[in-house]
Amino acid sequence: MLDIAILGLLMDRDHHGYEIRTQLRDRLGVWANVSFGSIYPALARLERFGCVEAVVAESSRVSPLSTGSLSGERASLRSLRATPGLGRRGRKVYRITEKGREEFVTLLSDPATLDDSKNFSLRMALAKYLTPSLRVGLLERRRADLVARLAEVRAGAHNEQLDSYARSVMEHAAKGVELDLAWIDNLLSTERSNQQTFAREAK
Amino acid sequence: MLDIAILGLLMDRDHHGYEIRTQLRDRLGVWANVSFGSIYPALARLERFGCVEAVVAESSRVSPLSTGSLSGERASLRSLRATPGLGRRGRKVYRITEKGREEFVTLLSDPATLDDSKNFSLRMALAKYLTPSLRVGLLERRRADLVARLAEVRAGAHNEQLDSYARSVMEHAAKGVELDLAWIDNLLSTERSNQQTFAREAK
DNA sequence: AAATATAGTATCAGTTCGATATATCGAACG
DNA sequence: CGTTCGATATATCGAACTGATACTATATTT
Structure with a gap:
């Protein structure tokens, strides 16, 4: 890494x-x-x-x-x-x-092992060296990971057995994942509108 | 850890x-x-x-x-x-x-080495085993770390030399730190109101 | 003049990760 | 009916990463 x-x-x-x-x-x-x-x-x-x-x-x-x-x-x-x-x-x-x-x-x-947050941020920070389609692929894979993770932490946050501190941590973790997800969606829409712009120009 | x-x-x-x-x-x-x-x-x-x-x-x-x-x-x-x-x-x-x-x-x-996000979340998830004053101490130290980190990433986000992807990563990092900071402040005010409640009851 | 901060390279022990091997069991499938 | 598949379970290995420490040199503050 x-x-x-x-x-x-x-x-x-x-x-x-x-x-x-x-x-x-x-x-x-x-x-x-x-x-x-x-x-x-x-x-x-x-x-x-x-x-x-x-x-x-x-x-x-x-x-x-x-x-x-x-x-x-x-x-x-x-x-x-x-x-x-x-x-x-x-x-x-x-x-x-x-x-x-x-x-x-x-x-x-390389599409292998990009699961964790640091790894993804690093790749994104260097995304100018990727082709548009590789960028979109990276974003979509990350999105899928985050959706899965969000389900996990949301389930954890609703766990009745947790004390208030542990639950607060889970709720905050959920908010963090939501923030990440919103970011990804924003980046994805930017990528797609750029592709459309390119397609329109090529026409 | x-x-x-x-x-x-x-x-x-x-x-x-x-x-x-x-x-x-x-x-x-x-x-x-x-x-x-x-x-x-x-x-x-x-x-x-x-x-x-x-x-x-x-x-x-x-x-x-x-x-x-x-x-x-x-x-x-x-x-x-x-x-x-x-x-x-x-x-x-x-x-x-x-x-x-x-x-x-x-x-x-132990107040040593609590800088990173995972480490802090872990301690917070287990905070029910801490005394109120240790909890507040932990939160305040974390708060100071986050304020310093926020200045770093904000400075990075305003760096003109960065391409749009790298800047987006820095901006997102800043938002993440802001979210963390809001969480900490929320936890701190909860701790303090609990202490006040306790003080009132003891009176 | 001395302490302190910043810039700089380097290594070590201990911790963590990712991959892999092995095994048991329940359920689904042909 | 056997067999593959996925979840449950323990374990180990090499490589990567961290935090601490050591060392040196210059700049700045006291």
């Missing part, structure tokens, strides 16, 4: 580990704070599989011009300049490879 | 592993489906620490009256009868110990 998130961020531009954490918090809205104990092993894993590659680690003490003329280093330098608030300390900047891009699309399109 | 959930269920009555999963789904509203790869190790762990003990495993083939006269077995029998849809296969029924009850209250009252 983290793999998709990291690859998704790297599709835009290069990142280093620490930055991936903040981006995950600020741009993907899925995790409040991912553990570094997840990020660094994930980066190592992705590098092992050839999905990402590390570009030269820059130290802030090193003068920008002192680094040589290799194209990789130049590129790395560019990405560092693009980063606001330059490197205080040696960073390990990662770049997605061609294989990584392919793997990313494969993972993102 | 699972430890609290399991002990919380066992505070009410004895359970076996499979049943714990369904109860977790239907009564605590926190997990859709917990993995058995979490439940069985957790039960083994709790048994190792002396927080729970296994009572005799019953086979459905054995006649109910054939089991002996030991008090433990009688109690186990009672709990099995209470279970709707008796055992098809040998089960391992677990009971909470005195040490387990103490440990449960300690864990539930």
Whole structure:
């Protein structure tokens, strides 16, 4: 799951580990704070599989011009300049490879295991990389999951044996699922009206 | 986290592993489906620490009256009868110990690490085992976390660089946090009016 | 000058997940 | 009548994720 998130961020531009954490918090809205104990092993894993590659680690003490003329280093330098608030300390900047891009699309399109809320939000946040039909498929599968889950929590909320706290939790869970469902329906109608617009234009 | 959930269920009555999963789904509203790869190790762990003990495993083939006269077995029998849809296969029924009850209250009252949504919902579902002041403390800490998180996701939602999908995820995340916040405030006012009622009665 | 905050990489032990294996029973089906 | 199917039930494995901790360097506050 983290793999998709990291690859998704790297599709835009290069990142280093620490930055991936903040981006995950600020741009993907899925995790409040991912553990570094997840990020660094994930980066190592992705590098092992050839999905990402590390570009030269820059130290802030090193003068920008002192680094040589290799194209990789130049590129790395560019990405560092693009980063606001330059490197205080040696960073390990990662770049997605061609294989990584392919793997990313494969993972993102894979219909398997999307049940939980985080997983779905992540895919949705990266939905611009999906085709319209894959997006609709993703939304419809999520919708079915939510409908089933809503029945579960509603049944739980009506359980007479629950004390007021437990029932309150179930009722709140139901409201959360309802909110999710309304969101999905909204996204689905947007997708469909976009498709119609496209169809009309093509006519 | 699972430890609290399991002990919380066992505070009410004895359970076996499979049943714990369904109860977790239907009564605590926190997990859709917990993995058995979490439940069985957790039960083994709790048994190792002396927080729970296994009572005799019953086979459905054995006649109910054939089991002996030991008090433990009688109690186990009672709990099995209470279970709707008796055992098809040998089960391992677990009971909470005195040490387990103490440990449960300690864990539930512990103010450390309650940041995430699941963790909080779990504690709230078991809040009847907390004192009113601990409940209020729990709610207030959660409230502060949510206010901070809301600022994060709202900032993210206003980020101009995000595409429409990513922004939609952030906006939805904000709505989710707002819903949580409204819930907390509702619970807090209930707690406070209950305290006032109590104070009035005591006068 | 010292404490504190922020940026940064890294690892460890313990927990949780998803997949898989195994077995029993009731019900549906041909 | 046998057989497949779905629910009930226990158990384990590898991989993933978390929270804690350790370490270093710079910036900001006190």
